[in-house]
Amino acid sequence: MNVFLIHAHPEPKSLNGSLKDLAVETLTGLGHAVQVSDLYAMNWKAVADADDFPNRAHPDHLNYAYESKHAFLGGTQRDDIAAEQAKLLWADAVILQFPLWWYSMPAIMKGWFERVYAYGFAYGVGEHAGERYGDRFGEGNLLGRRALVSMTVGGRESHYTPRGVNGALDDVLWPIQHGMLFYPGMAVLEPFVVYQANRITPEQWADIADRYRARLRGLFTDAPIPFRRQNGGHYDGRQVLKDGLGGGETGTRIHLVQPGDPPEYPLPPR
């Protein structure tokens, strides 16, 4: 299988760098093909701006989404953007490796999503009319791929438990896992997390590496997070969860399929 690893850390000798190297070694050893986009090493352009569109539809007023659609459909995207899209389409699984900075991914990786996720490629896909609001959240051009967040965290694990002061880990990662990965159709696995990442001893690293290798071995077999598909029948025409679903939960967890829920509609043929 093909694995695309997107890596964002400025120090190659960091824990993130070690996890990236371990993933490449482990996955290659398992017989997979691996491509890595090391965003800092590539000097990735982080800011979505007018320079992304040498051939503007509207030179006098920049609407980034509109220009990204124009460039994507017209084949005038910048090479750096098109190359990353090709890697996503090549991949059977996508891994994000990053340190959690201010409860989100580093800016350089956020800018990767803003620029690579063009209108027509990652959003604005499918019919938008009446009760239909596109092919997204479980459908889209990246359907059939798996996604894994592998990250390091400075704080303690207790801070990210369901009652921890930072918010539950799945709430902190909601914009990323649901909003960026599930949105264009990827099946998202439980994240791999190393807490208190600034205090890792050699003994702890051996344990971390063992845990991560196990997760990498399960990349194509572990059960994904059961996010509800937008067009799976659980949401109404305003994309609001139907009455009777999500009982017993509030917050983001209402958007997980729960035991006893009616089965989702099958995916349409592609």
Next chain:
Amino acid sequence: MNVFLIHAHPEPKSLNGSLKDLAVETLTGLGHAVQVSDLYAMNWKAVADADDFPNRAHPDHLNYAYESKHAFLGGTQRDDIAAEQAKLLWADAVILQFPLWWYSMPAIMKGWFERVYAYGFAYGVGEHAGERYGDRFGEGNLLGRRALVSMTVGGRESHYTPRGVNGALDDVLWPIQHGMLFYPGMAVLEPFVVYQANRITPEQWADIADRYRARLRGLFTDAPIPFRRQNGGHYDGRQVLKDGLGGGETGTRIHLVQPGDPPEYPLPPR
């Protein structure tokens, strides 16, 4: 009073640009002093990297947090970073103006937080020992300031309701409002949001402007979101919410003070 507006949109003639201009005009008219950091216009350096530290403590291994502490305490920060910190300290209120891109702020603004929020300035503040995990979440160097997120959203309002497919608005904004604004001590107001921002008619703009002016008039009087303070007595020594609190809620809403909760400890004298 002093208001610091941080603006992130690449097109001055955009709806975000209009909201920024309206805020400056309205706040100035109310007698406030206003400073604006227009990140795109400033060509703000979005990526946190080694170039931020001309005077490295450890030239051979970049730990961004450690070097930011070294630069902050040693007075060797880059001028662009120190200037933004000075604006934060000058301000009585901070407004973030941005389009919601992929369920978060634009990369250029995320990079502003990564670079300006130095160790010792915005985190790593206060005692970290035993059950004490710093002055954060309601305490810190930005205590006494108010914060307001003003943002535009492409999708429909129903998508961001408590049962909407994108997740509730307060969950989507949790990493920003709780994790970036409340963290160093600011009191966070309810966000000001314009939905379906790509379809605004002149009549709608008049209404939006009226609504925003009303929010700006309330900048120093509206009640903030009642996030619990980390050191207010509601969390235990692992920074986990104590038993008996948060009843009836799950997810991020357990971290709001609720009627009937015991009063929080008073803030320590400064």
